[in-house]
Amino acid sequence: MQFRTLVLVSAFLSFLSTGYASIVEHVDDLPTQEFDFVVIGGGTAGNVIANRLTENPAVNVLVLEAGGFDENDLNTKVPGFFARNMGSLLDWNFTANLGPATDNRTGTVARGFVLGGSSAINGMVYTRGSSDDWDRYADLTDDSGWSWDSIQQYIKKNEQFTQPSDFHNVSGQFDPAVHGFDGINSVTLASYVHKFDDLAIQSSLLPDAEIAFKLDPNDGNNIGLSWGQSTILNGERSSSATSYLAPQFRKRPNLHILLHAHVTRILQTEDDCETSFSGVEFTQDAGATFQVVNATKEIVVSGGAIGSPNVLLNSGIGDAETLTNLGIPSTLDLPSVGQNYTDQALVPYIWIVNSTDPNDFLSQDEFVREGQLEQWRENRTGPLADGPGVTLCFFRLPDNASIFETVEDPSAGPNTSHIEMVFTSSNVGFLPAAVGNMTNFILASPNILTPASRGFLTINSSNPLDRPVINLNLLSSEFDVFAMREGVKTVQRLLATTPFQGFILQPTTNATTDEEIDQLVRETISAGLHPVGSAAMSPKGADWGVVDPDLKLKGAKGVRVVDASVLPLVPSAHTQAPVYIVAERASDLIKADWKL
Ligand SMILES: Cc1cc2nc3c(=O)[nH]c(=O)nc-3n(C[C@H](O)[C@H](O)[C@H](O)COP(=O)(O)OP(=O)(O)OC[C@H]3O[C@@H](n4cnc5c(N)ncnc54)[C@H](O)[C@@H]3O)c2cc1C
Ligand SMILES: *[C@@H]1O[C@H](CO)[C@@H](O)[C@H](O)[C@H]1NC(C)=O
Ligand SMILES: *[C@@H]1O[C@H](CO)[C@@H](O)[C@H](O)[C@H]1NC(C)=O
Ligand SMILES: *[C@@H]1O[C@H](CO)[C@@H](O)[C@H](O)[C@H]1NC(C)=O
Ligand SMILES: *[C@@H]1O[C@H](CO)[C@@H](O)[C@H](O)[C@H]1NC(C)=O
Ligand SMILES: *[C@@H]1O[C@H](CO)[C@@H](O)[C@H](O)[C@H]1NC(C)=O
Ligand SMILES: *[C@@H]1O[C@H](CO)[C@@H](O)[C@H](O)[C@H]1NC(C)=O
Ligand SMILES: *[C@@H]1O[C@H](CO)[C@@H](O)[C@H](O)[C@H]1NC(C)=O
Ligand SMILES: *[C@@H]1O[C@H](CO)[C@@H](O)[C@H](O)[C@H]1NC(C)=O
Ligand SMILES: *[C@@H]1O[C@H](CO)[C@@H](O)[C@H](O)[C@H]1NC(C)=O
Ligand SMILES: *[C@@H]1O[C@H](CO)[C@@H](O)[C@H](O)[C@H]1NC(C)=O
Ligand SMILES: *[C@@H]1O[C@H](CO)[C@@H](O)[C@H](O)[C@H]1NC(C)=O
Ligand SMILES: *[C@@H]1O[C@H](CO)[C@@H](O)[C@H](O)[C@H]1NC(C)=O
Numbered sequence: 001m002q003f004r005t006l007v008l009v010s011a012f013l014s015f016l017s018t019g020y021a022s023i024v025e026h027v028d029d030l031p032t033q034e035f036d037f038v039v040i041g042g043g044t045a046g047n048v049i050a051n052r053l054t055e056n057p058a059v060n061v062l063v064l065e066a067g068g069f070d071e072n073d074l075n076t077k078v079p080g081f082f083a084r085n086m087g088s089l090l091d092w093n094f095t096a097n098l099g100p101a102t103d104n105r106t107g108t109v110a111r112g113f114v115l116g117g118s119s120a121i122n123g124m125v126y127t128r129g130s131s132d133d134w135d136r137y138a139d140l141t142d143d144s145g146w147s148w149d150s151i152q153q154y155i156k157k158n159e160q161f162t163q164p165s166d167f168h169n170v171s172g173q174f175d176p177a178v179h180g181f182d183g184i185n186s187v188t189l190a191s192y193v194h195k196f197d198d199l200a201i202q203s204s205l206l207p208d209a210e211i212a213f214k215l216d217p218n219d220g221n222n223i224g225l226s227w228g229q230s231t232i233l234n235g236e237r238s239s240s241a242t243s244y245l246a247p248q249f250r251k252r253p254n255l256h257i258l259l260h261a262h263v264t265r266i267l268q269t270e271d272d273c274e275t276s277f278s279g280v281e282f283t284q285d286a287g288a289t290f291q292v293v294n295a296t297k298e299i300v301v302s303g304g305a306i307g308s309p310n311v312l313l314n315s316g317i318g319d320a321e322t323l324t325n326l327g328i329p330s331t332l333d334l335p336s337v338g339q340n341y342t343d344q345a346l347v348p349y350i351w352i353v354n355s356t357d358p359n360d361f362l363s364q365d366e367f368v369r370e371g372q373l374e375q376w377r378e379n380r381t382g383p384l385a386d387g388p389g390v391t392l393c394f395f396r397l398p399d400n401a402s403i404f405e406t407v408e409d410p411s412a413g414p415n416t417s418h419i420e421m422v423f424t425s426s427n428v429g430f431l432p433a434a435v436g437n438m439t440n441f442i443l444a445s446p447n448i449l450t451p452a453s454r455g456f457l458t459i460n461s462s463n464p465l466d467r468p469v470i471n472l473n474l475l476s477s478e479f480d481v482f483a484m485r486e487g488v489k490t491v492q493r494l495l496a497t498t499p500f501q502g503f504i505l506q507p508t509t510n511a512t513t514d515e516e517i518d519q520l521v522r523e524t525i526s527a528g529l530h531p532v533g534s535a536a537m538s539p540k541g542a543d544w545g546v547v548d549p550d551l552k553l554k555g556a557k558g559v560r561v562v563d564a565s566v567l568p569l570v571p572s573a574h575t576q577a578p579v580y581i582v583a584e585r586a587s588d589l590i591k592a593d594w595k596l
Helices: 007-016 044-053 079-085 131-141 148-158 195-204 304-314 320-325 366-379 478-495 514-524 576-594
Strands: 034-040 061-064 094-097 106-109 159-161 185-189 224-227 255-258 262-268 277-283 291-301 339-341 350-353 391-395 419-424 441-448 455-458 469-471 504-507 559-561
Touching: 034 044, 034 304, 044 061, 044 255, 044 576, 131 148, 148 159, 148 576, 195 224, 195 391, 195 419, 262 291, 262 304, 291 304, 291 576, 304 455, 419 478, 441 478, 478 514
Parallel strands: 034 061, 034 291, 061 255, 094 469, 159 185, 291 559
Antiparallel strands: 094 106, 224 391, 262 277, 277 291, 339 455, 350 441, 350 504, 391 419, 419 441, 455 469
């Protein structure tokens, strides 16, 4: 294993933190209104496309990003502050109906409103999904290029496994054989181990452990309890903005990035006999004025699982009848746009702990946080140098679980987990509303990784600046209700094992019977923040889906969709690594098509 030494390079370049010629804030500062490629959304996927296509100096690319960019913002830079971004200036703050089974409760769906997109505000957990997940994508799309074996090259292009910021000996904490060391986005292990995470590892090493220790969660089989891997470099968040748009890439003269540019529609090419799109309409002043730029080769729609279908629908691409009824002229009848929107879902499960060390739990104490920030500033270590995923716990329902007598297993195969327990024991400066001013607690929250429920996204007005309508339809399948119930029970069993005794005191809610658990789940379930499927890939010629397996918009020319929305089913994973993989392959597909 070899780690590249990037510490000095990034320290040297950090003084150049303002004034890159290629990142501009006003349309008048662009050199032209015509580009080879126009990328809609400078998010996780969009910045990969921007980077890879501009490797060729003859290709020019414009990225239009609705949000802004301040690379000195501590809330995006300090990993432990990740949750401060939810509901902040950097969040689109979408809201959704969580679904009839939740009594139509409204929930928030955070999405990054900033260069880097959701990779700039997310929890940084790095998980690829199971080999089964990718092999199923290949089957479902009739394209073996999406299989687990085929995407290994894209994992390697994306991943640069680095040492954690405390430089501890990581032997036995991951499997170097399944990692890339020469990619662009940094992935690392945690540098500060909380008491809870230490106990979790101990529990996994018990001879009769229900969830046994797994050396690496990213080797294709994701069942087990492991040390977590996160997109962090030297104790700082590694987002698509800091990695794929690092200074050496940003300065390319053929790469242009316009901030505060909210794309409203893509426009059909004039005098068009076939359906092709080349214009991109956007506003920088909340709709007072609109500008148009043109793509001579392709428009790449990378607005994310909410932003991309929203732009398509506003452009007349979607169910023709629905759009016509809203007064939007139909340009392309594609009923699947926005349908099959699928998210994971999580029940925040709060446990009181017996500890006086504020590094052991989520503390509301500003003084404690200041001390931790001091350590982060000086040494890039301590609790704030990590995200929430210090340890990861993924498990699979047993094959003889009663639900499988009546319901088909929605997971992709036997190496795929159904449920995750999301552990959060760090002082992240954010607390679920339910905890009030309580302190001394951790979260061990069941998250359903393989939901059978499907939601949808649509629009209800012809104003492209209005918010889309989202219904997550959570718990609408029998499987999801069963899995969440088992998830709650499994957390209870895990925290009752010997290592946790004396530390974990009790949960803040006493749900034990199936009825009590089901009620707790209905009343507290929230969006898992891993939506996919709203502009799904399907085989060429299929009567459903939005894009072909090469990510080209079905029935049109000049448009691809590249982001989380193209994954037809949610992977058994946190979704950023899958999105990076999609975007790396998409870059190769685009280059091959245009012989770039
Ligand atoms: C709070 C949070 C925590 C998460 N935690 C994790 C985690 O720990 N690990 C993990 O793997 N995944 C996590 N995820 C999910 C993961 O971050 C996303 O799946 C992934 O980043 C999505 O990438 P994307 O390219 O599809 O969209 P995004 O990264 O969201 O990019 C879309 C971009 O398009 C821009 N945009 C949208 N519409 C327009 C428009 N009309 N005009 C111009 N620009 C537009 C947006 O501003 C944004 O920059 C989390 C997500 C959130 C929000
Ligand atoms: C999200 O909400 C916060 C808090 O109300 C607000 O400051 C921010 O501007 C909102 N984001 C957007 C994109 O409107
Ligand atoms: C939820 O909303 C749907 C329509 O969107 C409605 O049919 C249903 O009755 C509502 N359910 C509850 C419990 O309010
Ligand atoms: C790290 O730990 C492993 C196993 O415990 C050991 O074999 C190895 O020598 C250690 N490496 C260093 C650099 O100390
Ligand atoms: C399951 O994962 C293991 C590696 O952990 C691998 O050897 C095996 O082939 C996988 N099985 C399937 C069915 O994918
Ligand atoms: C952009 O495309 C539109 C529509 O096809 C066309 O009217 C316009 O002239 C083009 N603008 C430029 C700068 O090429
Ligand atoms: C939803 O996805 C499934 C495949 O997972 C597909 O069979 C179905 O047709 C899709 N529905 C729509 C409306 O796109
Ligand atoms: C930074 O690390 C040094 C060396 O280990 C230590 O002496 C110092 O106290 C640390 N600073 C903070 C603020 O923790
Ligand atoms: C499933 O099988 C295990 C042992 O293989 C057994 O302990 C358990 O009771 C079974 N569960 C059900 C629901 O049958
Ligand atoms: C916590 O909140 C409760 C009720 O809201 C209040 O009575 C109590 O004084 C608060 N405690 C602290 C330390 O702020
Ligand atoms: C459209 O949907 C939004 C969000 O669900 C809602 O606030 C608004 O009232 C709806 N507007 C119409 C015209 O139905
Ligand atoms: C809390 O921790 C202390 C010190 O480790 C221990 O003596 C005590 O028994 C614990 N309390 C409970 C209720 O477990
Ligand atoms: C849960 O039950 C235990 C034991 O009966 C009790 O001490 C605790 O206060 C209860 N917690 C809640 C939130 O009701």
